[in-house]
Structure formats: C-alpha cells, structure tokens
Amino acid sequence: MLLPPFHAGFGSNVHIGDDVFGNVNLTFVDDVDIHIGDDVMIAPGVTLTTTGHPVHPTRRADFGRFSEPIVIEDKVWIGSNAVILPGVRIGYGSVIGAGSVVSRSIPPMTVALGTPCRVVRPITDEDLTTRAAGR
Numbered sequence: 762m763l764l765p766p767f768h769a770g771f772g773s774n775v776h777i778g779d780d781v782f783g784n785v786n787l788t789f790v791d792d793v794d795i796h797i798g799d800d801v802m803i804a805p806g807v808t809l810t811t812t813g814h815p816v817h818p819t820r821r822a823d824f825g826r827f828s829e830p831i832v833i834e835d836k837v838w839i840g841s842n843a844v845i846l847p848g849v850r851i852g853y854g855s856v857i858g859a860g861s862v863v864s865r866s867i868p869p870m871t872v873a874l875g876t877p878c879r880v881v882r883p884i885t886d887e888d889l890t891t892r893a894a895g896r
Contacts (some may be wrong), residue, residue: 763787774811778835783807792828798835804859806842809833813847834869843878854884 769775774791778799778834789795790810797803812828814821829848832881833839837851840859845851850866857863858874867873870884 762816767784769774782810784841794830795833797833798853800836802838804839804841807845808843809837809845811847817854840874856884 762781762786762833765890766785767783767787769789769791771791771860771881775789777797778801780799781797781801783803784805786806788808788810790808790812792812795811797850797870803817808840809831811831814826816822827847831847831852831863832850833846834855834877836854837857838855839851839857840861842859843857843861843863844870845857846862846864847885848866850862851857852871854867854870855867856872857867857878858872859873859879860876862876863873863878865877867878867880871880871883872882
C-alpha cells in the first residue's frame with residue numbers, strides 16, 4: 762500500500778514486494794531500478810533517488826548525471842524525511858532514522874541514522890522488549 766500523494770519519475774522501474782507500507786509524500790526518482798523487499802515500512806516524506814550529478818562542473822555540462830539502482834531488503838523500516846541516494850543497499854531488518862541522508866549501503870540488522878547516515882548499533886534480542894531505537 763502506498764498512500765497518496767506518491768511521485769515516481771517512471772514507475773516502471775519500481776519493484777515492490779509483499780506487505781509494503783509507504784506513507785504519504787513519497788518520491789521515487791526511478792531512472793533505473795528501485796527494488797523494495799517484503800514487509801518494508803516507509804514513513805512520510807521519504808525520497809529514493811537513483812540519479813545524481815557529478816561534483817565537477819565540467820562533468821555537469823549538458824546536465825551530466827549518473828544512475829545506480831537502489832535495493833531495500835526485506836523487513837526494513839525507513840523513518841520520516843530520509844533520503845536514500847544512488848547505489849545504496851539497505852540490509853535485511855535495518856532501521857533508518859528519521860531525517861537521515863543515506864549515501865552508503867547499510868548492513869543487515871542495524872540501526873543507522875544521521876547526515877551522513879552511519880550505523881549506530883546492531884539490532885539485538887534486547888530490542889524485543891523495548892520500543893525505542895536508541896539505547
């Protein structure tokens with residue numbers, strides 16, 4: 762289920778698994794594939810963008826760009842207003858904190874947050890008895 766409004770550049774490059782929930786104001790810049798696994802939760806205002814632009818201005822001439830796919834593995838939770846950049850893979854079961862800018866891949870079963878997004882801790886059985894992401 763994706764709640765409106767939802768925006769995608771093409772839509773045909775977005776591949777969504779089973780039991781996915783996307784809250785309002787999602788933006789997918791899907792110039793190449795975005796793969797979202799099963800049981801993924803995406804909070805409001807999240808952007809997944811497969812396309813970026815080179816740093817050097819000469820390489821940006823004529824709107825130079827690059828595109829790399831994004832993969833969100835099963836059981837991931839992405840917090841509000843997070844931005845997922847080209848080429849990122851978010852591993853199974855991980856949590857991305859609200860407002861994070863994810864420019865590198867995140868390993869499975871971790872809590873990651875910040876700008877730039879960094880892993881802050883693993884997800885453990887202790888998390889079965891608490892509601893908060895932090896310790």
